Structures are given as C-alpha cells and as structure tokens.
Amino acid sequence: QSTVETEYPDRPTLVIGSSTGGPTVVEGVLAELPIEADFRVLIVQHMPDGFTGRFATRLDEASDYDVREATDGDRIGGGEALVAKGGKHLRVSGHGGGRIRVSLTEDEPVNNVRPAVDVTLLTAAEQVDGPLSAAILTGMGADGAEGVRALSDAGGTVVAQDEETSAVFG
Numbered sequence: 001q002s003t004v005e006t007e008y009p010d011r012p013t014l015v016i017g018s019s020t021g022g023p024t025v026v027e028g029v030l031a032e033l034p035i036e037a038d039f040r041v042l043i044v045q046h047m048p049d050g051f052t053g054r055f056a057t058r059l060d061e062a063s064d065y066d067v068r069e070a071t072d073g074d075r076i077g078g079g080e081a082l083v084a085k086g087g088k089h090l091r092v093s094g095h096g097g098g099r100i101r102v103s104l105t106e107d108e109p110v111n112n113v114r115p116a117v118d119v120t121l122l123t124a125a126e127q128v129d130g131p132l133s134a135a136i137l138t139g140m141g142a143d144g145a146e147g148v149r150a151l152s153d154a155g156g157t158v159v160a161q162d163e164e165t166s167a168v169f170g
Contacts, residue, residue: 017117019139021167038078121147140170
C-alpha cells in the first residue's frame with residue numbers, strides 16, 4: 001500500500017460565493033476541503049442576518065476547519081473560515097503574517113444583495129498576495145462575475161459550479 005503525498009501551496013486563500021440552493025453545497029465543499037491544505041476561507045452565502053451565525057456553526061460541525069461568523073476586524077489564519085454576516089459586506093481589509101483581516105460594512109447593496117460576493121472577491125484580489133482561489137456555487141443573478149474577473153486578472157484560480165449540479169443556475 002503506497003501513500004500519496006499532496007503538496008499544497010503556502011498560505012492559500014479560498015473565497016466561496018453562493019446563493020440560492022447553496023448552504024448544502026457550501027457544507028459539502030468545506031467538509032471535503034483537506035485541513036492539510038491550511039486554507040484561509042471566506043464564505044459569502046446570500047442569507048439574511050440571523051441565519052449566518054447558525055450556518056457558521058453548521059459548517060464548523062461538518063468540517064475540520066474552524067468556522068465562525070465574521071465580526072468587524074476579525075483575523076484568520078490557515079485552517080480557519082469566516083462566514084459573511086447577513087446584511088453586511090465582508091471586505092478583505094488587510095493581509096500579512098499569514099493572516100487575513102476583514103471588515104464588515106453596511107454600504108449599499110451590490111447586485112441587489114448584501115453581503116455581495118463581488119465585494120469580497122474584489123477586495124481579496126486587491127489585498128491578498130499569496131495563492132488565491134474562488135469557488136462560485138449555485139445561485140441566480142450576476143453577483144460574483146466582476147469579482148472573479150478581478151481575481152483571475154490578479155493571477156487567481158476560479159472554479160464555478162456547472163448548471164447540471166446547481167439547484168439554481170444563473
């Protein structure tokens with residue numbers, strides 16, 4: 001029996017954006033994400049305030065990552081994940097020493113939603129200088145489109161869920 005060792009990049013960051021039909025899919029992605037990869041994970045699920053805290057708890061229980069609802073000024077390192085608080089945009093406000101700092105804002109909705117995936121992706125593309133990836137999951141509308149372009153232009157990798165496996169595709 002041979003053991004295959006996987007090499008992971010240093011200090012990777014993953015932004016997960018999801019909308020309608022997404023909570024179960026996000027849970028599945030996070031449950032399968034190897035803790036050895038040591039990702040810093042930012043999750044933006046279109047969900048109202050009052051639900052995101054329970055969603056974070058559910059994700060924490062389903063995965064090896066330490067998942068919590070974001071608060072203004074939070075910092076995360078490898079093996080940790082933040083869920084955008086309902087009704088607030090999650091901005092990457094700083095990056096250094098292997099940690100990401102976030103801020104929460106009540107700026108106007110973007111793409112008619114708050115939190116908006118675009119806000120997180122655009123600020124991550126500006127701030128994060130290490131390996132950066134995005135997973136765009138089930139949902140409708142254009143939120144995330146501008147952000148994935150910026151992330152790709154910054155050298156990041158984007159994966160999008162296909163129509164066949166999406167509860168809602170847009």
